[in-house]
Amino acid sequence: MAAVNGAASALDGRALGKRGAATRRRLLDATGALLESKGLRDLRVVDIAREVGTSPATFYQYFRDVDEAVLALAEAVGEQSAPLVDLLEPRWSGEAGLESARRLVDGFLLFWDDHRAVLRTRNLAAQEGDQRFRDVRNQSLQPITEGLSRKVAENAVAGIAPYAAAAALVAMMERMAAFHLDLESYGATRADVVETTARIVFHTVSGPIGP
Amino acid sequence: MAAVNGAASALDGRALGKRGAATRRRLLDATGALLESKGLRDLRVVDIAREVGTSPATFYQYFRDVDEAVLALAEAVGEQSAPLVDLLEPRWSGEAGLESARRLVDGFLLFWDDHRAVLRTRNLAAQEGDQRFRDVRNQSLQPITEGLSRKVAENAVAGIAPYAAAAALVAMMERMAAFHLDLESYGATRADVVETTARIVFHTVSGPIGP
């Protein structure tokens, strides 16, 4: 976050003026745009610089390398999932509870639709073992996982470990958010995806589960 | 598959003899081994050659580039999930059904434990948009998704779209398989993960779901 707002400083420690902050912003935006069409592994400093119409040397005034720029983007984006946590505040019961689950899932999909490229890249890097990206991902998802975990724990059910269940649900939601467009080409509508996923979440969280 | 067994041919069309097939095999094994410690984007032809104790030129007798070698690996590995489909054959009901779900989830985790590096890389490449890796992934998961989908369809429940539900469950299982080791460092045991995930699967597939 600090890495993205105006308080950021150049790598040599200078404070950033208006002009510098704007350039940094443009570099980040270009990075995000390029991620839409290519993976992190094909993203060159030269490309980013060219996209902004500047010299590669400029890039190095603000970021040590491409990863650092992407990480800054991922941090900023990750924070925008915060509002979803509010949906986990009230008790989920009956039709109103199901409705909350729907909003959670729908919010997740919207969040991904808005930031697909950055989120995908963040997760790829995290899975490849990059600890910085892991941390950023956890920071973003942890509150949701914990919120769900608390809910599961409230109605303790044999066989269900709250944290494992919450992790499983978050895993499912994230993956559905990442893939729902593909799924839709297989005939499931977006509404189907949301409703179905929401019901699985709701029932795991609040229904009694057993054979 | 053809790409992996002895019937494979060199890139110039020559048939492969015993010696050539063995070299190809060693190159693939080295590729798999290196994927354990580095991502696809850091995997160099030079590294693979060195690992096998051969010249880079040798690599090019068998594969056009690193991607092609990894793809061959992914194909071979993907096929090994086939036995899991058998678990979807019988009707799932009562305790026996839950037990089948457990075996499915457990099998998924074992499958990933055995081939983590290759599967992770396959999925990363697929998500980055590489169609060849997408196809390989689908080929491996499609039978499972369809099996689950049929089961969901058998007890039609309001609000649940069978294919969407099956996709969600597969998404969840795959992610749990990929992440269960991390989860265990958060306190959930492997048994917790299997039992919890299995119950979510079982209940989505065979239980009535509604508010």
Place this chain on the structure above:
DNA sequence: TGTACATCAGTGAACGCGCGTTCACTGATGTAC
């Protein structure tokens, strides 16, 4: 069993591209008085 030939297999060495990165410099902006 031996010889000649065809094909399979492996490689040393080199070329060249593309990218990351840096440096010394110019230009822009801000501020003190």
Place this chain on the structure above:
DNA sequence: TGTACATCAGTGAACGCGCGTTCACTGATGTAC
């Protein structure tokens, strides 16, 4: 309002590394007779 100075910002041009890739060649293996 103008001038001098400090700091911020941007860049052209170059260097060099590392890797992908190829080619002409040597060596190994197989087979026909």
